[in-house]
Amino acid sequence: MQVHVSIGENHRFELREALLVYRDNQGSFITRHDVTARKDAPPTLGPAQPLTVAFIESLMRSLSGSVQAEVLPANILAKADRMVVWWTPAKRRQMFYENSEGRAAALNGRIFPQPPLVWKVSNGELIIRAITENKRPDCSTRLAVAPFWNLSDDGHVCTGTMRRPDSASVAAIPAWERGFYESAFTHANVGRLTRHEGGFDGLWSGLAGKRSRFPLETLIVLPQTLAQFVRGERG
Template identity: 45%
Template sequence: MQAQISLSSTKSFELREALLIYRTDRDSERTGPSAFVTKHSVAVDPSGVPSLGAGSPIQEGDLLTLCAQLRSALPIEFLPSNVLVRSEDSITWWTPASMRRMFYAKEKNTEVAQLSGKKFPQPPLVFRAHKRHLEVRALLRNERPDLQTALYRAPYWNVNDCGDVCLGTARVPPQATVDSLPRWESAFFESEFTHPNSSKRLTEHPGGFVGLWRSLAEKRRFPAQFLVADNQTLHQFITS
């Protein structure tokens, strides 16, 4: 059997080491680990045939080195107070209540199109971004959330039941870094909201989505009582 891997790189790679994984099928055995890994050096003879050297149990340092080599290292960044969680591939942050212009696709809905370009008060929000992907939730209180803070549905078009944002042709940053946060927010608010993307109600306002935003045009404060509970805490959100 032959396998080909495309690494999209001009670097030259050589086979140096191999990892062997040992497992047990005895699920009822609770006295120790159910798997272990050994590391082996690899020798390649002149004809190109590899052979394994003696193995040794893999150590924590080996795993950390391997992870650093397989994935780009997390850059050293100063984390401002709006950042809630930073990992190697994503960043989660919150934004206080604010005023933002909102834009709607004019051909989609006449009532909503009339609101396009106006300023609206926004609830405090929680965003999570990673490569070409953005999620958003709303907060009831205008304060930095903790792990047990309850989240609410973000009352916007283009956002599905899970809080995923349909970015469409929005120009988003290539990476999720501290410096890129304002650009992620701009990509969300300055692109057109084109369609409802949730099967659940987005607001408790008696006039529904259109009634909510029509009542808020050029107002100064978002009424928190119109947010819909999402039955999720910040801890559940960041670990999902």
């Protein structure tokens, strides 16, 4: 029996190798087998062979396709095929609020000083943390809660109707930032977002329209470091 897969008119794939996955309650392992096609009979598997790094790298290249190299600007902190991490220094941005209870309605459309931020896009999700110094963080820099509505306690952005790119490329970074700030901040997902004595409302009400810097001392510092953030660890 001949075993093959045809895709369109230009590609013809034949069964040459097979991977078998063995599992139990403790974990799993994988073996690789050569496949021998037989005429008028099912194909047979050869003896189990250990996986090699070269085979895995070859498989990953064939699955992901050709990834174009990118020149990384200075704001990039980490980059992988489906992940990019970058930082933005303190700046002023317009913010939009839309809340059914009318909270923060007076802040809608105003321009506010922003803290320096660390952004991460991974598998289509946006995660944001703040930092307490207006300089490029290193792997040991401790991060802080980004004091915004629409964020969960681990920094994930509730994107809702936010317009977001499909890519984690360097070129898509401006679109991710624009999508975040142009969407409406609608609700608080966690209890405490700031150390400001007036809470969230007092913080942003006091900053509306101001040209002063964001009060970094009001940020809630976390045990999580930048290295842990990149790896997806809570800290």
